[in-house]
Amino acid sequence: MNSSLPDDWSPADNPYSIALSESSWLRATVALTVARMHGDDVPVGWFSSRQIDARTLVVALRQLLAAVKLERIALTELGMDSAVITALDDAEQIFLDALPNIKHVRDGLTHFEDWARGRGGGPQKDARKAADPRDVARDFWSFGYDPVADTVTMGPFTISVSAAVPAADALCAAIYAATRAVDQRSAAELRNQVVQALTNATIPCTPPQGPVLISQGHDTRVWLSLNLSSVPDVEHKELAERVVTATANAGLRLTSSMFPQAQDIAARLVAHEPLRVERNNT
Secondary structure (H helix, E strand, O other): OOOOOOOOOOHHHOHHHHHHHHHHHHHHHHHHHHHHHOOOOOEEOOEEHHHHHHHHHHHHHHHHHHHHHHHHHHHHHOOOOHHHHHHHHHHHHHHHHHOOOHHHHHHHHHOHHHHOOOOOOOHHHHHOOOOOHHHHHHHOOOEEEEOOOOEEEEOOEEEEOOOHHHHHHHHHHHHHHHHHHHHHHHHHHHHHHHHHHHHHOOOOOOOOOOOEEEEEOOOOOEEEEEOHHHOOHHHHHHHHHHHHHHHHHOOEEEEOOOOOOOOOHHHHHHOOOOEEEEEOOO
16 A cells, blocks of 8 residues: 555545546557557467457456446435436447447356356346257357457457547546536535635635635645735734634644644745645544
């Protein structure tokens, strides 16, 4: 584990971020394997590098759907707006339309212990209603990449390799958009919390009267700074200290990006430095 993480950190705290991280790795895997499959075939012992990469490609594409599942679960648990979830659902369907047989190809590949005996689930289970398992196994067998057709096949199921990269790119973009929506909502809630804390402390923070500026950046973080042009010099330090106290009493902390180890946060505000607002439990 990264030593910079707090001792009580858990991926369960932010599963939507885990979904984004994993989808990014899988997207890169898809791009890499497709590039190699479209390049020169390199013998690896008795095996073709293209056929090896085809197996990796199929698993990576199917795992992207697992990332979507995790993102959807996280969005639902967070109570995100239904439009965010619907956009993710639509992106998943577009992915499946581009690669309609990805589930079956992956299942045949990773559950070969069942498919080789005609004992697999899904389409093999349906086929066993009218045929002997031995015949079912034969009809659903033979995994491989055809470089001429640029397709990967498992029995009667085929996916287009050329469709893989754009489909993965679009799905990952949708996961990113959903993740950003969560971060933007969280930032908006944090900004409101800061405004409330300062208001409770009778510190003006609403433009144009307020000397305290609170902004939500494109980085989905909340920043606090002081506009001291209308505040007498002798009151600068007092105002900064009041701001630091009010935010601390609300369970918030101000941190400096320029001087992360700075102890005198009020002095950083007086020096006109924008400070990042964070919750103490993050």
